[in-house]
Amino acid sequence: MINIQYKQRDCLAAVIWLALAVMCVAARPAVADDFPNKPLTMVVGFGVGGSADRMARAMSSYLADELGQPVKVINKKGAGTLLAANYVLARPDDGYTIFASTFSPYLTNTIIEGNAEYTINDFSYMNFQWFDEELIALSKRSKYKSLPEVLEAIRTKPKTVRASVVRGSGGHLMAKLLLEVNGIPTDNLNLVTYNSGGQARAAVAGGVVDFIVISAKGSESIREYLNPVAIVSDQPSANWGVPTLNEVLKPAGVEAPVLPGSIRGYATSTAFKRNFPARYDLITSALKKALENEDLRKLLDRGEIGRRWIGPERSEAMMTTNFEIIKHYGYLLQH
Template identity: 60%
Template structure:
């Protein structure tokens, strides 16, 4: 399954990152200026598909200063939230394909869902994925002050007391789809859950941390900052997490005699328009190499680890394959994302 493949990929890349860091001075010997001596010669815009404070935004801002040093020009972070990242995606595609506009986002599952459910005019092939550096499983949790002690209890309350349970999700996310799927497999009417959707992970988390909603389904690693406000009920994974004291999603569903598909979680990173890659392959290579070199830095890895932000290098070819796999997976369940 895709999640198993991702775990193997991450394990392999952890070893690769260690080896790369240890030999950073010799791993990429070719000077990036050899690829495109005139690029960049002005600031590069990194367009985030979400609001300030979400996981993709934090990743981009954490990387921006280090990448700027590598490229030799400033990086400007621009937030274009809305429509499940479709606004940002269209913005990137409508800018000149010259390498001065980079798409920074949680590509899986949002980009797939804008195509499947958002009537986007683009396809996943319109983007070239430079790297996915941060993989994350989803967490289902409630505010720690809520009365709910298990996923079964929450679902039975939704079944028997319509609109009593309020939940927050990011529009079009894997967490959004998982809540829909949980109701579907347990024959609970979708309208029984009072679901509040947000365009930013930061806002969705603030809602449950502040008690405005009872339940949340969202990326686990990005929720470290609100851990003290949460009671975890399940991890959307085939294996338990050593960071969250919670059963796997299907372990949590055993008392209800049901199971759900273990959906792949978030994949965050950077992409550019395919037009840019085709028109300026040397610039594309320089940008890709800059990201690889940045992630090979001990200083960068230390900063990302302290900030609970992923920092693996999988490269363009693997990122492209993972994006296509994600699209096919979410295509199977896209019919549930009807608000």
């Protein structure tokens, strides 16, 4: 009788243990699945041929090698990356959609200007690999030869000086801020905004405008048409042979905030990271390994595409910091 009772108790304990084990497995997301078992999609927030697009297409095949599945690049341009961001968030939060874009300042601007229903916290930033500072350069066809000369003309001869920028970019904001810190009405400048860097650069190269404020690295192709005068940075640019903006402004007793330039990289929805942490880590690790590939590094260098690895933690912190800086000065883009 005693043996039967012991056996019944042992069987009951085994049943309870098995039930608890099954419940634990069912309650947590699949972390040991066969992800990825189908192609992934990398969504670019700009058109074909732009900086973010070139970065994504250069990375895609190497990332595919690391993940063991093809990575297809598609473009969802429009509304300063608003369309692409909404598209990414509308996709299933399963890891098969990666957002490749210029997150600062574009994603930030879609939020600050009030058009976006999402926040920066709806995205999880895996890595920012390409940083670009803003270059201020005159057209060689312009009659102006220095930045102080241009600023004085804007001050004393309203609407006679023309400048090109990419709408909603860091250069757009910097052009407005440059006038404000010098006490010049922003309406004095004939500011021409374009939807792409290629159009803005063509305008200054052709002498349609007097100067441009735009990302430095993407401007190498029109270097021969430019008279570079300043870099928006804390350090002078050896590549362009120009001082910092504040060094140029110092004789006038003026100092301008150094706004962050373009920051490009990769993100997913925060819901994906929360629901599938193992999948998220797998993609992040694959990005890191891809950037360690010597063939890819040579390819990126030839295309003058950034290849830094700073990881999720620093990327998240940088996005938050830059959002606050741009938010502080974002009112300049409201008029």
